[in-house]
Amino acid sequence: MNIQPAPRNYQATPELLSGKTVLVTGAGDGIGRVAALTYAAHGATVVLLGRTESKLEAVYDEIEVAGHPKPGLVTMDLSQVTDDQCVQLAQGLAEEFGHLDGLLHNASLLGERRPIESSSYAVWQEVMQVNVNAQFVLTRRLLPMLQTAPSSSIILTSSGVGRIGKAFWGAYCVSKFATEGFMQVLASELENTSSIRVNCINPGGTNTAMRRTAFPAENPTDNPAPEDIMGVYLYLMGEDSIGSTGISFNAQ
Numbered sequence: 001m002n003i004q005p006a007p008r009n010y011q012a013t014p015e016l017l018s019g020k021t022v023l024v025t026g027a028g029d030g031i032g033r034v035a036a037l038t039y040a041a042h043g044a045t046v047v048l049l050g051r052t053e054s055k056l057e058a059v060y061d062e063i064e065v066a067g068h069p070k071p072g073l074v075t076m077d078l079s080q081v082t083d084d085q086c087v088q089l090a091q092g093l094a095e096e097f098g099h100l101d102g103l104l105h106n107a108s109l110l111g112e113r114r115p116i117e118s119s120s121y122a123v124w125q126e127v128m129q130v131n132v133n134a135q136f137v138l139t140r141r142l143l144p145m146l147q148t149a150p151s152s153s154i155i156l157t158s159s160g161v162g163r164i165g166k167a168f169w170g171a172y173c174v175s176k177f178a179t180e181g182f183m184q185v186l187a188s189e190l191e192n193t194s195s196i197r198v199n200c201i202n203p204g205g206t207n208t209a210m211r212r213t214a215f216p217a218e219n220p221t222d223n224p225a226p227e228d229i230m231g232v233y234l235y236l237m238g239e240d241s242i243g244s245t246g247i248s249f250n251a252q
């Protein structure tokens, strides 16, 4: 596994993503929300995808009020997503935006923190569906658009428990190993035939609802805010990272 730190002191230009269309999953809350706002602030037209419409609308409004490019909004529950819906999404994006230059797979479910022996099969399946299967089906149907962009970026979201298995992290841990594997397979397939780069980011402990649920005894503000880890999200989405592919970056 090729693990690298985030580029030190990376400074994105304000227009880094100008003219680019970027889709962010789980854009209504946590790291995805801040990534969407950050990409928009750097000139991207951001397509906000998530399951809770009111949260997506709030992000949409923030982007509009700030005067950034008008975003798109896609309400989609990834635990139910079908191949047909992804085909329709790709068609809709092509019609509305004409091109797709970036895809940030960020949405995930934590599931249960308990031993494998007492884990629920239904929860296991839902976590795998959202964290792994939805990534596959979305990527597969969006690849043709990403292929036609002069250069494009797919970012997947990993975790420390996607590299070392840990007790009681169950399906979430396994889904993040699968995410690292998916990234490596896709990066290797595309490396010599395409201008798409494919990488993972491990955000590290970050103050979001998921982290507060996973570590209820922790002081939330001991962890950085999503805003504090955006350097590597910008680096990988923008053209400064052309040539980097198949790498798992640590945001912290």
Ligand SMILES: NC(=O)c1ccc[n+]([C@@H]2O[C@H](COP(=O)([O-])OP(=O)(O)OC[C@H]3O[C@@H](n4cnc5c(N)ncnc54)[C@H](OP(=O)(O)O)[C@@H]3O)[C@@H](O)[C@H]2O)c1
Pocket (backbone or CB within 6 Å): 025, 026, 027, 028, 029, 030, 031, 032, 049, 050, 051, 052, 055, 076, 077, 078, 079, 080, 105, 106, 107, 108, 109, 130, 157, 158, 159, 160, 202, 203, 204, 205, 206, 207, 208, 209, 210, 211
């Ligand atoms: N925070 C950390 O310390 C940390 C550390 C390592 C890795 N990560 C990874 O970083 C990413 C973002 O995590 P976060 O901490 O920002 O989590 P979060 O605050 O829980 O946000 C997750 C986002 O994913 C969305 N989502 C969940 N299930 C979905 C579904 N079925 N369909 C569509 N959207 C769905 C959520 O939508 P709703 O708002 O509607 O629930 C939410 O917007 C995840 O991949 C996570 O595994 C986080």
